[in-house]
Amino acid sequence: MDACEQKKIVWLASYPKSGNTWFRAFLTALTNGSEPDLNSMNTDGIFSGKSHLESVLDLNADYLNSRQLESFQRITFSHLAETGKKTLFIKIHDAFTFSETDGLARIPEDPSRLALYFVRNPLDVVLSLANHIGRPVDTAIDRFIINPAGTFLTKKAAPNNQFYQPLGTWSMHAESWLNCPSFPVHFIRYEDMKEKPFETFGNAAKILGLDAGEEQIRRAIEETQFEKLQKKEQESGFREKQIPSSTFFFKGQSGRWKEELTAEQIEKIRKANEPMMRRFGYW
């Protein structure tokens, strides 16, 4: 097997609430040729999930120190890539960071083929994030979007099925994936997924090397329209959402911030994130 064939991991990377799940639903619809089941998507879990590590290494992930965790995550995903027969599509919300212990990338680079990075205007992300975590918009801004130490969960072990995920500010997150990986990273704007879906999803399928015709892509886009996913969530629930009573597929609109954020909130977000907002055409 040559080195390229061993690179089986495709990272589906994003700051939270930026279209990652929508794309996974599209990928599922495209590869299944039918409506996606939100609770059984054709992708391969999340990097921060404890289940891959526990089943590959036969241990309880709650008892690991941070040095072991970083090393064991690399071992786990390298093993999955070595032994897997097909491409692994792994969701990841972690920023691309390096270990404080050994200086290596926390995300294993050797088995990584490429990443698709989904990017969305942070002024809209914050509204969706506030709904997702069930907190006021100001909390979502202060704790996440403008917080250089922002994380999902904490380093302290807790009864969660995921490890902590370093995020940084929205801008730091995007910049980390823009500058640091040694493998190719393709950026996909959420706004383009909405405004020109065929071109955007079609291009993503091409990058992934998927053998899909125009008709298949159009059908997969149709099956994963926001309203359809929202309806599916209402009918059969969605296990990945944080708060059972909340809605994961909330509004899905672009530009809500113009009506719903105050001038002060917009300024706060801009001040902390302007370089990357400009880079992706959001300022």
Next chain:
Amino acid sequence: MNYYYSAFGLPVLAELELTALMPATHRDESITPVRVSMGEVPGKLENPPLESKPFSVFNEHEFLYSVPEVARYYVRKGETVIIQPLCDDWDTILLFFYSNCMAAVLFQRDIIPFHVSGVFIAPGKVLLFAAPSRTGKSTTAVMLEEKGYAVFTDDTAVLTIENGKCYARASYPVMRLWKSTVDQQTVWSDAEKRVLRNDIELNKYGFHFHNRFEPEQVEVAGVVFLEEQGTEIVIDKVRPALCMQLLGTNIYRGHWVAGMKKQALQFRTLAGIVNILPAWKACRPKGVPTFQQMADTLEKEVIAGLSVSELC
């Protein structure tokens, strides 16, 4: 010096102190003991491996497990366990012994371990809770203990069928509880808690209950499969076909079954259990503190439903 213990109903004869195990009150000569010693672990298995993973290599009769910078372990024919320490942190070294080495011993002896906790609902009768890690098995047991139902086992047990009845043997006299659980109960005092690992900030503690541990087998009155799902607590009776499937997913280290060539044993064990054991599925919302309510509902809808005649 040797130490004598009992775990999962098996006699354990150890060169080293294993504080999480139950000291044996007498030596059972009828069962070959599990001998635990320290020494050099072989570099490879005697026979070709059927499964090779980064830390585990095993076949039907041998199991090698290596945790970098912690220890190497070797388990053979369900009788021999060798531990080769690579550090001096014995709390961590023994965590992997209690979990993986003992699970390998059980599989090698044709015994299937299950991922269950349980409480006594009457003298000599237990109700078990099956679920993957972090679903709330231990917390459910503790909330029922608050209501007077003593803890039988935490996290694992083995199940057997004898004369048309299902029996369980508890694993160890140790409860492992998250701080969030400790904070909402009164049975276990803060003074009793033990640190599980010294080198990490872990919100989880060990509590020993050697003084009230039942090492003998106890009849199982039923099993409840716990799930985090939906927005409210719902408990439903489960038919044998679904029970078979759910029990199969709650085999401890279930992904070892093929590599240890225990598929037929798994089928026999599950089929035997599901045909006689009443089973329920209990769902509670994810991330919402509903354990006390769950304990109330279990008492009302499951425990009370098991008739007095069944429990006596």
